[in-house]
Every structure is written in C-alpha cells, then in structure tokens.
Amino acid sequence: MTEKMTNDECGMTNDRRRTPACAVRRFFLVSSFVIASLRFLLRSSTRFAVLAVSLCSVLHSSFAAGAPLTRAIDIRMLPYERSLEKLPVDLTATVGFVENSGTAFVQDDTAGTHLHFRPARNDLRVGDHVRIQGTTTAGLYFPGVDVAQLQILGHEAPPMAVPASYDDLATGRLHYQRVIVEGLGRTLTPLDENRSLLRLAIGSRVLEVRVDAPLESAPALIDARLRITALAAGGINDRRQLVFPYIRVTDWKDVVITKAAPALEALPITSVVTLLQFGAADEPHHRARIRGTVLAAYPDGRVFLRDATPPPPPRDTSKDIPKPPQSPSIAIRLTTPVSLTPGQHAEIIGFPIMAGFSASLADALVLATEPDESPVAAVVSLKEFQDGSHDADLVHLTTPAVLNDYFRSADGFELRLTSQGTPLRAFLIQSDPPELDIGTSVELTGICLVESSTDKGFRSQAERASLLLRSADDIQVIHSAPFWTPGRLVLASSILAGLVLLAFIWIAAQRRQIGILSSRIVQQATLDERQRIAREFHDTLEQELTGLSLRLDAATTRPLEDKARTLIETSRSLVSRIQSEARNLVADLRDTEQPPELISALHEIQLRMPPNAPALKLDLHPIPPIPGPVSHHLRMIAQEAITNALKHAQATEITLHLSATADALTLRLTDNGQGFAPAAATTGQPGHFGCMGIRERCRKINANVDWQSQPKQGTMVTVLLPLDRLTT
Known part of the structure; x- marks a missing residue:
C-alpha cells in the first residue's frame, strides 16, 4: 500500500x-x-x-x-x-x-x-x-x-504579518509582504480624493503610511501610539533600486490605536531648554507645548520663537565644568503655514526633534496668539554669534561686515560677507535683490542659525553660523562701497581695452585707406606717364617713320639700279615693321583697361606677327589665375623674346610654350635661329637692352630666366615662375 x-x-x-x-x-x-x-x-x-x-x-x-x-x-x-x-x-x-x-x-x-x-x-x-x-x-x-x-x-485569514522596523523595510527583504509596524502618529493629510497619507514616527525615522480610505473616516491618530498591519512597499527608480520605503493599508481598521494621544489642554507648558534632555519622555517623543514671542515667521512655515517659560534651576555641578550654552529660542516648522507677525505672543505644539545644533519642533500647530511688544535683538559679538549660545535667537552683530558678493538662491538671495577676516553668510528671503553695492560696510540683524558643529571630547560645539534676515530692513549701511570697486575696475579696464582695440582697428583702417590711396596715386601716375610716352612716340618717332616711309616710296618710283632698288625695298619693309611695332607699343600704352589673360594676350601676339615673318607656333596649356601685372610682364617677356628671334636670330621656326604645375608656371620660347653666347650677350651690350629688360621684368615678378643657346643651334628662353612667390 x-x-x-x-x-x-x-x-x-x-x-x-x-x-x-x-x-x-x-x-x-x-x-x-x-x-x-x-x-x-x-x-x-x-x-x-x-x-x-x-x-x-x-x-x-x-x-x-x-x-x-x-x-x-x-x-x-x-x-x-x-x-x-x-x-x-x-x-x-x-x-x-x-x-x-x-x-x-x-x-x-x-x-x-x-x-x-x-x-x-x-x-x-x-x-x-x-x-x-x-x-x-x-x-x-x-x-x-x-x-x-x-x-x-x-x-481564510490573511497571511501572517511579521513585526518590522524602519531598517527592515529599508532593506527590502520584506517587500510585498504583510508587516506590523508600531510608532507615533505625526501628521495626517489627504493623498488624493479617496486616499490618505499618515506619517508615522518610528524611533528617529518617519515612515509614510498610504491608506486606501478617505481622511474623513480616520480616527484621532496624531500623537497616538499606533500598531499598523500593512503591506511593505516603497518607491523604485529606473535602476530597480529602492529609493524609500512606505507601507500600504487597505482600510482604517488595520490601524489600531494602542495608546490614545494626550489631550492638548492636558499638556504642560514646557521650557525650550528641557526638550530632548535625559529622562524627558519615552522615544519617540510626544508633542510638546511651548509659549513665547514670535521672532520671525516665513512663508514656508518656519517660525522662530523666544521662549517665555523660564528653564528649571540648574543641577549642582562642579565649578571646573563650564556651563553649557542654552538658547532661549527655538526653531519651529509648522505643518501648515500660518500668518504670524514678529512680536506676537504665541502658543505652539509640536514634536521635538534633533535639528542642527539645538532641539526643534516639527509638524507643529499654532494653538493661540495674542499681540505683544516687538522683540528686541540680542546684541552679540562675532565670537558670541559663532559659539552657539544664541542658536535660533534674534541677534544684532556689533561687528561690521563687508559685502563681498550676493547671488540668487532657491528661496531668495544669499549674501557673502566678511567680518574681521571671518567669512559670514546671510540669507534674505525676498524676490527682489538687495540694493547694495559690493564693498558696502553693514551691520546685520537676524536669526542666528548654527550650520555645523564639531565634537570635542563628549561635547558638541558650534563651528560655523549664518544669519537669516527677516527683511532688507535688517541690513543697516554704515559706509557705502568705495567708487573703485573690483567690479568697476574690471568694467573700466574692459572699456579701456575696448578703446585701445578700437584705436588699433582705426589705425589699421587708416593704413589700409592710405595704402588704397597710394595705390590709386601710383596707378594714376603710371597711367599719365604711359599716356605721355604714347604721345611722344606718336608725335615724334611714328611721324618720323611715316615721313621716312613716304621718302622711300618716292624713291622707288625713280629709275634705280637693281641693287639700289633692292636696298630701298628692304629698308622700306624694315621701316614698315618698325612702324607696326611702334603702333602696337602705343596701343599697349593707351590700353588702360584690365589687361587680358595671359593665354589671350599670347594669341594676340600671334595675330600681330608681321606678314612676312615666320609662323609662330603656340603650345599653350591651362594655367591658374594670375594677377594682371604679372600677366603683363610675362606677355612683354614673350614679345621681347619673339622680337629677338626675328631681328637677331633670323629664325624660321618659333614655338611658344606655356604650362603650369602645382608649384610653378613655365613660359618657354624656342627657335631654330643662329644662336649666340648667352653668358656675354644677355648681360647687356652697348645699344642692346632686350635681354636686360627680360631680366628686370623677371625680378619684378620673382621669376627666374634662363637662356640656352649655341651658335647655329637655335635658342631656348625659359621663364620659371614659382606660384608660392607670386606677386603683383
């Protein structure tokens, strides 16, 4: 079986x-x-x-x-x-x-x-x-x-719930399980239309309790000892991490009051200095009831109260033990902000908590108020201000402070000051910036707030304090800021630097304008000189050549010997050619327009060749754009080389080559003439200036010229123009 x-x-x-x-x-x-x-x-x-x-x-x-x-x-x-x-x-x-x-x-x-x-x-x-x-x-x-x-x-019955502390919930090990949590009810507010949010104090931590029930049906939970059966949950971020824990409750029946809250009227008036002292009450503390004068109240619910209840007499202590500083004032955070005026006598109830350097009240309520005299600020030195004895109290600093800077913060403006070489911070809760210049010397009145403390032995001592101003009236100007503040010095230096920069720009512009005017003057002078030379050529040389040509024509009409007739006809042809070259030269001098491109200019040279001259063969290749003056010099170099080949070399074949590489431009003239000795003939001979002119033009455009020739073997003239040294 x-x-x-x-x-x-x-x-x-x-x-x-x-x-x-x-x-x-x-x-x-x-x-x-x-x-x-x-x-x-x-x-x-x-x-x-x-x-x-x-x-x-x-x-x-x-x-x-x-x-x-x-x-x-x-x-x-x-x-x-x-x-x-x-x-x-x-x-x-x-x-x-x-x-x-x-x-x-x-x-x-x-x-x-x-x-x-x-x-x-x-x-x-x-x-x-x-x-x-x-x-x-x-x-x-x-x-x-x-x-x-x-x-x-x-x-059947719901799953068994296990007791849990705040740390148990924060670890996530009980997540989505039923737990039992005990604590003190702190606040109760609506979460949405049909849900409520209960904040539960568990020791020194506060846990959110989200209840799926409306606020109207809730029992009296504030300041009551509660036992809550709920589902452990929490807020989760996108990294699958638990950000903060909370618990979920289905109905108010899962919230059990184990000890009812004490009646408000039954709570005794407590002195501020007795809060959080040894043996005051169980943990967490129930609400405490205090009474005093309102020193300052802010829209975010912060209230500072000067205690009106005298502290109990001190215990007998040894004279060697210094008396610890005790603040007669307290910082309070209201659950709901209430309009309070400095000087009012108020009765407030709230939960004592450790905040900063002194005990404070959180989740507080104002029970009653009545008018009273305006509070008087305690006159303190800088040392007394920083030792913590006036934490949360209204003080007036006797030591002047100098404003170094101020800037906007989350709820107002933060002022950075220096007092006797010690940095000091003050906070002004208002939307408008303070009407103060950097460097102004002021005296300040406000709430003393201890920002940090340090432990020495078993005692905690204040380390740094700041000032919370009630309004701009708490700032009393003693000395206005000197005129030459750092900001104004920077502004003046910037203006001076701008003026210097503008002066340099103006000078550069003037130099450029002068350069343009100088260029125009040079161009105009060059134009005038060219026109003068053209007129002189036309009125003298060309007229004389015309007269000579007419005489030679007249001589050919008379009976002459064959040898004389041949000589006269040869002379007449030479005069006609010189006349043609003179006219071309005058035309070039008269041409004031933009000179043509080099390739077009070389084609014009081919068209202007004398009728009885040998054919000029052109071997031209595309070249990059070059300035007009450079093109003019290269054209005149080619013209002079062709003239030399016709007049002196008696060439029958002339080839003109033009090409360019990425680095240089090459102009080459080759003929099959008689040739010559370049070393002697190109350096200048009496009455011969053609080769010398070619050298001068090459120097002007940073080009190199080379003659290669031998008697009876023709001549090759090469002009090499580096493009990186191209100049106008």
Missing part, C-alpha cells in the same frame, strides 16, 4: 495538483544520485569528477527548464535576466493586498510576490487562498507573475 501511494505521489496519477510535488521529489532523487556519483568519482579520479559535474549541470538545467516554480521565494529570487524568459509558475498562496483589478499581492509560507492580470479581475479579496498558473515577469523591483489562470481554492 505504501508503494502504491508513492507511485501515485510521484506522477502515476492524473491529478494535476500533485505534479509540482512529484517534480520536486524527482529533482531531489536525481540530485542525490548525481551527488553520490560525484563523490565516488572524486575519490577515484579528478577527470571523471569534472565529467560528473558537467553531467550534473546538464541534468539540472534540463530539469529546471521544464519544472514550474512553486514557491514565492523562488520567483522573487530569480535574476532579472532569468525572469524575462517567461518561466512557468504554479503557485499556491494567500492574497495579502489587492491594489486594483489588475494587480494583487500574494504570500505563501516562504515569501511574497506580485500578480498581474490580463484581463482584470474584480473578485479577489484579502484572505483568498488561490492557485496561480502563469509565467514570470521582471517587475519594477523583483520578479512577479503574469497570471494566465487563477483558481480560488477558498477563503
């Missing part, structure tokens, strides 16, 4: 509810077998041991891939990547909290997890015992279940 039950439990029956249990038993049986085999192999051989481990891993992975998860702890402990694999889930648990029709939280005896429904369900209640079948989902904080099928097995 026992064997039959075992077979049924291990899967031989058709009951689906026993499948997970059988799977678990199979897993343990296989694991036990593999572990036993592994031990045996480890004793025999390391190689076989490694093989056994690999076999165990394969068997475990194959088994785990098909077995559904049956415990909440197994679901919530899945790594994020594994939860995305939609692993099968077959979980039996109890509903602990219902968020809405699409989300619920369940708990079994191992842990809690969250469920998500599609479509939504409205029939779940806290305490329902359910069977969930579905797949894993990542969730915001840890994995949960996407429900495919849910079966309600019955209804």
